[in-house]
Each structure stands twice: as structure tokens, then as C-alpha cells.
Amino acid sequence: MTTINDIAQMANVSRTTVSRALNNSGYVSEDVRRRIMQIVEETGYMPNQSAKSLRTKRSGVIGVILPRLSTETSTRVVNGINEVLAKEGFQILLTDTELDKQKEIDYIRLLKSRHVDGIILLATNVNEALIQTIQQVDIPVLAIGQELPGVPSLVYDDYHAAADLTNMLVRKGHEKIGFIGVTRDDPSVGVLREQGYRDMMQQHGHQINEAWIGEGDFSIESGYEQVKTILRNSKSDRPTALFAVTDRMAIGAIEYLKEQGYAIPEDIAVVGIGASMMSKYMTPSLTTIDYHNKEAGKQAAHLLLRQLKNEKIDPKFELSYRLILRDSV
Amino acid sequence: MTTINDIAQMANVSRTTVSRALNNSGYVSEDVRRRIMQIVEETGYMPNQSAKSLRTKRSGVIGVILPRLSTETSTRVVNGINEVLAKEGFQILLTDTELDKQKEIDYIRLLKSRHVDGIILLATNVNEALIQTIQQVDIPVLAIGQELPGVPSLVYDDYHAAADLTNMLVRKGHEKIGFIGVTRDDPSVGVLREQGYRDMMQQHGHQINEAWIGEGDFSIESGYEQVKTILRNSKSDRPTALFAVTDRMAIGAIEYLKEQGYAIPEDIAVVGIGASMMSKYMTPSLTTIDYHNKEAGKQAAHLLLRQLKNEKIDPKFELSYRLILRDSV
């Protein structure tokens, strides 16, 4: 492996000068610079990043913490992040918490020890230990998806998205709307989306039968199981529409409904959130909310980059969304 | 940031000893070890990885080069890789070539300069410059999806998968089978899959009308466009079945066929490859091949790990696949 010393020797200058030429810092005569660059070209020399990082305390690496590696949402966000960061010469160090709260914390510390310049955290829950760890490590962190106190956060407008979806169903004549949510440990998906639904139902004067409410775990299977339970428990007072807080759960629900011979949307309308690829191509196509995840990723990267430049940024950014009306309602 | 020196001072030993205790190398008295570990616990000390890496030439990071960040295939493979690697304490440094051959090469060099211990390359093409670069950097590389000369490769059995699919269609009574492939720059998807199809057609004595053949670019849209062209150009001699070499292109094709009022599979049968999530939930559900991508990722990680331990491994591993028969045929 050729080092800066080799280059210096070959160019007949000190390594100080090579470093300056490479980093465009300080004066280097045009003549010498050309000579150095030529040799760098020829040898294909690349500075050792560990050494550089050890010395400068910066690494050119951004850590990304994901709740799940293999969901469309995560993928899109990472894609957006990468698009912006790659252009600025940053690499992404990826970690997957598998929805484990402890891992979320462990990874923040780990990324710190790896000298990442910043962290983008796709948060799924909010707790004291997490916040505290972030303060401790003292590197720029940007949260996506949850509002983390003291951490610049990019959030989806979960409340209004859910409210809009509910209003839309009501406008279509539905009064009995079922709901499949997730754990309230997840403030955004678990709490805000349900709140939007409940508030709108109340506002329109529609009573909610608690038998219509289910709690899934984000998986397709849980959507399937929850709608089964809901239908079993509400025989005489069935909902005419169903609001699943994620596309995947909506897909599971539709699978069950189709199996049971229900016509969608005639017998029961279904909506989700996420604008997954499948929502578009399934039959019937699914009415859902597009959260522009890739844009979110890009914006997150930009915001983090601004933090790295020590710019002050707002503590909270709200993202836009779009309701996509399709055949399932 | 606390360093090994701080710990040494607090424990009243040299940093040599602290290092030994931390890495379980050489002798350290039980007494001293306990004292050190206690302090490490309390302070939450984590060794600086850049320093460690500079010194040991190992980083605990594996580079992964992807053709696209946001495809189901990539995601599943990465998921498998991560599952194995995380358990061994490795992190993943992710790069996305966006199907750009030059970037593939650039990233290999870049990852080298970042001291990654090894690289897993999801290859989409094979060329001299790429092979040469891999030899140059001289770190363990493992290829998935293409057979790279001189590089241990984990490959899908594209030829037989395509052959099986074709045979299955023939067995169902189809003699006129259309085909949507991709560029031959991609030896696996572009060449082998087409070869499997053509060989089986010939073997069964079924003439191929070249108007039935289209070339897409992996995208859903290209499947849509290609089937449109195929149908336009084969008016009097339409295929009764269509083999798209990826699920996404099959999905695009089906979209067009449904729009045009064709019944699937009655008017025309469609098959793909990939076992995407959508293939299962779309209507009609898609007959396809499952390549067990996550398993591939896991196996790739294991093989790379073995290389890191300087074990000799075979130059080529062939993965298994499974045909999933569904409603589209």
C-alpha cells in the first residue's frame, strides 16, 4: 500500500507538501502541485482514511440507524440520504436495530467510536435512555419519523394524514370505520395516527365501537389476523370501512377479506399509509398516503450536512404528504 | 472523549495492560483485569476505531457494493449479510453504483482506502477493468450474482431456473412463448436466462418468432412497453405465454395486458423471476422463481468471513432456487 511518504519521496518534496496539495490547504507552487498530482494519478494513491480520521477527528462517514433493513420505507429513505451524501463524498455506515430499543442505543455509541461525523436515526420510539445517549455522544444527530426532544427532528404529519384519511372515508358515507394500529410505544404511528382517526370520528359525531379496533405489529400477517378478529367480534355491528395505519397491514387485511369473499370496496373499504409499490399494483389498488420517503431522506441528509457546518437549524421540520385515492374505497 | 490513557491512569496501570485486558491478549492478572473492566463500564469507554484500524490494519467494517439501493433483491441480500456480520461484530459500509460500471470500480478503491476488511459485490456485469481492480486492491472480495474470474463467486443458477420455467410453460401446452430480457452486458440475467429459454424452446421443437422477444431494463415500465411492442409486432402470430426475466418487468407486462383487456392466464400466461413480495399479492398472483436472496446474503457473509480467516474457499458456489407456481399460468 503506497502512503503519503512514498508519494513525497517520488515527488522529491516533504509529506507536508503532499498533504497540502491533496487537500488544497496552504500554499503549494503550481509546479510542485502538478508533479504531485501526476504521481498520485499514476500510483492510484488513496489516503488512508483511518489515519486521516484519527488526526482530523472527522471520517467522512455518516451512520444511519434503521429499525428494519428490509422495508420499503427504510429503503427509500436510505436511498434519499445516500443520493445527497454520496455527492458530498460521504459514505454511509448502516446499522439495523431490528426494532430493539437497546440496540438503538448501543449503535449510537458504536457509531461514535467509529468516528462517524453524524448520525441519522430512523426512530420508532422515544425514551429517556435514548435521548440521554444522544446528548452524551455529542455528535450531530438527526431524527426522522419521531420528534425527539433536544434532537433536530424531521417528522411526518401523522396526525393530519390520519385525519384526512378518516375524513375522506366519512365523506364517502362511512360512519362505521374500523382501525388497525400499532403499539403506543411508537408515538408517531401508534399514537398520532390513532388520535387523528379518533378525533375526526368524534368531530363527525360517529361513535367508535371498540370491537373495531385492532393492534398489529406492522407485518402483513398482523393485518390479516387483526381484521379477522375485528370481524369476529363485531358480527352485528360490522364496520363498512377499515383504516390500517400501514400499507402492509392493509394488504394483510385485504388478503383476508378477499379470502372470505368480501367485495372491496363495496362490502368494506380499506385504506393504508405508506404508498408502497404494492399499493399501486394490487387488486384493488389501495388508497393510501404518500409520505415522500425519499425526499425525507434527502432533506435529512441536507439538514445533517448543515449541522456539520455548524449552522443552526430548527429543532423540528414537518414533511408534506399526499393522499392517493385509488380503487379500495 | 475518554481514551485508553485515561483508563490506564484511573486504573493505575499502563495503557499496554489496558489494551491487553480489553482484547484478551497476553497475561493480565485477574485482579487488574477486574479493576480495568469496572472502569471501562463506568466511563462507557469505547476504543477509537480509527486508531485501532490504523494500527492493526483491520477495521471491523465490510464494504457492500450494490447496483441499486432500492430493489427488493438488494435489500434482502443486504439483510442476510447484515444478520451474519452484525453477530460477528462487523459493520457494513454501503455503496450504491446506480448501475454505473465506473462507480463499481471507484467504490472498490474507495472501500480499500477506508480499510474495509473485505468487500461483498453484488455484480451486474463482468469486465476486465473490474477484475483488474479487484486484484490490485488485494483484499478479500466475494461476488454475488455473477461469476467473476479469479474472485470467489456465489451465483444463482440462472440457466436452469429459466429452463425450468420454460419447460413448465411448455408442459402446460404453450408453444408460442414470448420473452422479455435485459442487456447482454449482464451475463447472468441477460445471457444465461435467455439461453435457458432458447435451449428449451429448441429442445421441444418450438420455433421462436423473434418478434416475441423484447429487451427491457429491469424496470416495471420497461415490461409494460416491451409487451406492448411485442403484441404490436406479432399480430397474426401472438404468443400465448410470456416469460419476463424479472418480476418487475412481468408486473409491468401484466399491467399492460390487463389494461388491454386480456385475461391472465387464459389469453396469455405470464411468469417472472424473483419472488418479489408483490408477486404473491397481486392479482393474478405471479408464477415466479424464488432465489432465496436472504440466504444468499448470509452465505456470502459466511464465505467472506472464512476468507478473512485465511481459509481457502472454492472459486464458485451455486445457489438453489425454487419454482413457485401461482395463478398467472
Place this chain on the structure above:
DNA sequence: CTGAAAGCGCTTACAG
């Protein structure tokens, strides 16, 4: 415009 020297935080022969 250029270079000598110190130092980033580790590990590892070597000596005791």
C-alpha cells in the same frame, strides 16, 4: 512557498 516535528489513540514486539 516549503519542511521538521509533534501528536491523534491505539497495539505489539521486546525486556524485565
Place this chain on the structure above:
DNA sequence: CTGAAAGCGCTTACAG
């Protein structure tokens, strides 16, 4: 069982 010292490959005041 323990420590002093060298060195990994860089950058950056400092001096000229």
C-alpha cells in the same frame, strides 16, 4: 504478569 517505546499514516501549528 507488567511497562516503555516504537510506529501505524496522516495533518497542522510553527519556523524559516
